[in-house]
Amino acid sequence: TSARLTIDPHFTIGPVRRKLFGGFVEHLGRHVYDGIHEPTHETADAEGFRTDVIDLVKELGVDTIRYPGGNFVSGFRWEDSVGPVAERPRRLDLAWHSTETNQVGLHEFSSWLEKVGSDLMMAVNLGTRGTLEAIDLLEYSNIRGGTALSERRIANGRTEPFDIRMWCLGNEMDGPWQLGHRSADDYGKIASQAAKGMRQLDPDIQLVVCGSSSAHMPTFGEWERVVLTHTYDDVDLISCHAYYEERGGDLGSFLASAVDMDAFIETVVATADHVGAVRGSTKRIDISFDEWNVWYIERFHGVDKISGIDNWPVAPRLLEDVYSVADAVVFGNLMISLIKHADRVASASLAQLVNVIAPIMTEPGGPAWRQTTFFPFSITSRLAQGTALQLKLDAPTYTTAAYGEVPLVDAVATHDAETGRSAVFLVNRSTTEPVTLTIDIAALGDVAIAETHTLSDDDVYAKNTLDDRERVAPKPNASAAIAGGELTVTLPPVSWTAIALA
Numbered sequence: 260t261s262a263r264l265t266i267d268p269h270f271t272i273g274p275v276r277r278k279l280f281g282g283f284v285e286h287l288g289r290h291v292y293d294g295i296h297e298p299t300h301e302t303a304d305a306e307g308f309r310t311d312v313i314d315l316v317k318e319l320g321v322d323t324i325r326y327p328g329g330n331f332v333s334g335f336r337w338e339d340s341v342g343p344v345a346e347r348p349r350r351l352d353l354a355w356h357s358t359e360t361n362q363v364g365l366h367e368f369s370s371w372l373e374k375v376g377s378d379l380m381m382a383v384n385l386g387t388r389g390t391l392e393a394i395d396l397l398e399y400s401n402i403r404g405g406t407a408l409s410e411r412r413i414a415n416g417r418t419e420p421f422d423i424r425m426w427c428l429g430n431e432m433d434g435p436w437q438l439g440h441r442s443a444d445d446y447g448k449i450a451s452q453a454a455k456g457m458r459q460l461d462p463d464i465q466l467v468v469c470g471s472s473s474a475h476m477p478t479f480g481e482w483e484r485v486v487l488t489h490t491y492d493d494v495d496l497i498s499c500h501a502y503y504e505e506r507g508g509d510l511g512s513f514l515a516s517a518v519d520m521d522a523f524i525e526t527v528v529a530t531a532d533h534v535g536a537v538r539g540s541t542k543r544i545d546i547s548f549d550e551w552n553v554w555y556i557e558r559f560h561g562v563d564k565i566s567g568i569d570n571w572p573v574a575p576r577l578l579e580d581v582y583s584v585a586d587a588v589v590f591g592n593l594m595i596s597l598i599k600h601a602d603r604v605a606s607a608s609l610a611q612l613v614n615v616i617a618p619i620m621t622e623p624g625g626p627a628w629r630q631t632t633f634f635p636f637s638i639t640s641r642l643a644q645g646t647a648l649q650l651k652l653d654a655p656t657y658t659t660a661a662y663g664e665v666p667l668v669d670a671v672a673t674h675d676a677e678t679g680r681s682a683v684f685l686v687n688r689s690t691t692e693p694v695t696l697t698i699d700i701a702a703l704g705d706v707a708i709a710e711t712h713t714l715s716d717d718d719v720y721a722k723n724t725l726d727d728r729e730r731v732a733p734k735p736n737a738s739a740a741i742a743g744g745e746l747t748v749t750l751p752p753v754s755w756t757a758i759a760l761a
């Protein structure tokens with residue numbers, strides 16, 4: 260099977276903003292406790308953070324990190340998480356039926372972010388709290404001093420403001436599972452009030468209003484229209500969340516998951532632009548795709564769920580999906596979809612980072628390791644620089660139960676005019692056939708292959724586990740070659756590939 264691609268740096272989509280490579284840390288399962296924070300671990304630093312995990316997060320190349328939830332935030336009282344650690348209350352976390360000890364809070368997490376070199380994107384609780392608590396947290400975080408809450412921050416050991424630039428107005432408020440779930444109309448009004456109040460305090464913050472928890476919510480589309488009708492002038496971005504999993508053994512549909520993500524993004528852009536048009540506004544609302552990943556949600560509902568009035572564990576094993584090669588190929592394709600929409604997806608957050616549906620796993624008292632999904636993230640984050648390019652792709656199609664006829668190959672390229680470097684990211688969705696791809700790169704001038712990485716395996720369900728931590732890793736693609744302004748490369752079945760040109 261063969262396919263053709265043309266790359267021309269004149270045909271641009273938009274800037275590849277670093278925020279596209281964001282992450283998400285929720286107080287959930289073993290993400291914070293026994294994940295990033297394990298004071299008794301041999302690699303723990305003076306604050307109890309695992310330095311082996313810090314090193315892996317740095318290697319992953321994560322920009323802004325969303326915190327502290329997720330569903331968790333809708334029951335969260337931020338005040339519990341600051342002040343002397345020994346005096347912090349233990350609270351019920353209703354979202355995950357766990358106990359939150361508050362041993363890690365805003366100050367500790369912010370210190371961890373400095374260690375990994377990332378910025379904070381903070382979510383406020385608009386599920387069970389409101390405007391006052393949101394502006395209180397903003398005052399505590401961003402006011403230099405001289406007021407009750409800024410002085411409390413200083414008394415708690417942080418002289419400089421946290422200066423948090425990006426704020427989420429609640430989490431998944433369209434989801435019936437959300438504490439304080441509301442109709443689009445009710446949420447839109449509250450989000451508008453909270454946003455206005457927050458901007459009175461700090462006009463320069465970026466605000467993200469909740470969009471849909473998935474493109475398959477019954478309220479999808481109408482939710483965005485109604486919420487943005489209330490908040491259009493108050494916010495900068497609207498969120499999208501999407502998780503994909505292989506269902507019922509249908510690998511072909513699963514491999515085409517990015518088709519769904521493409522349509523999701525394009526529908527939300529169209530809806531936002533519709534609201535703008537109705538209002539006669541020249542302002543443009545961008546997308547914060549602030550939860551995306553492969554997640555075996557069906558497995559979660561079947562196996563993990565905790566219940567019982569006397570059963571509220573601390574840091575239980577929850578959502579600890581172990582990812583396969585096929586999962587990583589889909590994951591890499593989701594990153595391709597985000598970059599393909601770089602003009603309107605201004606920010607994105609991989610959900611999540613450590614242990615909980617995560618590229619990095621840890622064992623208490625034991626090692627930390629890279630899941631299969633680690634590789635497409637770290638390589639794309641490192642190589643996708645400059646501007647996303649519109650490609651001309653001619654590829655065969657195949658038929659899926661979930662999305663009908665879809666291309667066998669998906670691709671995006673980036674080009675950095677300053678350095679002259681380019682990169683192309685590719686997937687072959689065929690479960691049986693390799694694809695020989697010919698890429699016309701004449702418009703890039705005289706370039707050479709700088710790096711190639713292909714993730715594939717004879718066993719598409721191969722995984723990295725505690726006992727076999729390096730079973731799967733990308734390898735150089737020896738088939739890649741340039742001749743006469745064309746780059747040819749063979750993409751194995753069920754594979755993800757990155758090629759850097761310089």
Ligand code: AHR
Nearest residue numbers: 285329330331430431610
């Ligand atoms: O990432 C796991 C959960 O998925 C988040 O808490 C929630 O926002 C979403 O439903």
